[in-house]
Amino acid sequence: MRTLARIMIGVFALMSVAAFAQDQFATMRSKTPLAENAAPRPMAKPVNSDLRQARNYPEQPPLIPHSIEGYQVDKNSNKCLTCHARAAVQDSQAPMISITHFMNRDNQFLASVTPRRYFCNQCHVPQTDARPLVENTFVDVDRVIDYVKSTKGAK
Template sequence: MRMIVTTIAILGISLGALAQQQEGDHDALRGNVPLLEERTPEPLYEVENNDLRRPRAYPMQPPTIPHKIDNYQVDLNANRCMSCHSRQRVGTSQAPMISVTHYMDREGNFLAELSPRRYFCNQCHVPQTDSPLAVENTFVDVVELLRQRRETQE
């Protein structure tokens, strides 16, 4: 008996919610496209591939990846990034070596190999595209903040 009452209650709530959903309603994540229409996808922008290092906006910011990483294997079996950026390979590849912090465990002890918690590079490091801003960027670099502060104190 209890199961029948529960089923009827769930069915009633579901139908009530469905009745309120109108064809012209919009989902905030879809923009102003009605739910029953297909949205035109955003264009895919070309990934930068110039091997120039970008400046960092704040201390400890992970550097961005200045080249394409399409088809790079980074999984439990292999890490393609380490074929150039590992301590042993930077001499031949001329790529910057990963930070020594990538060879530390969470207690601050240095390891002979890459720390497992730093193995998946894409968690922090990302390639860049030359695309228009999706939202306005109001970030102010710490150097600019200090300069503004000095000017107001004078």
């Protein structure tokens, strides 16, 4: 009897998971049957505001507030340094790359960007006008502190 109950519970659990996965999959596929190809969604447009974005946590790499389409960043060239290098910021008015990008792994400062910080897209990402796929419930630490202060004063 116990074995039969366990099997029934297992079957019910698998059916529930399968139904949930099917609902999720159908939603992600726009309810297109598996044998058919859905029309692709339009590509999100890059945000080109050139306005600095607020950081959400300490040590977060700054976001890229402009399109980087066509930027060459490889071992031979780094288009980002055209504006963000120490020698270029006077003319470009772009923020200079952080001094930490000149430190090697032994914390020694180099005259040029360290190879481990040369590929900007490892950490810095451009933004698009895409609708978020999931709800973001992140709360900035400053809002948490303000909330705690306001609730202490209310008592």
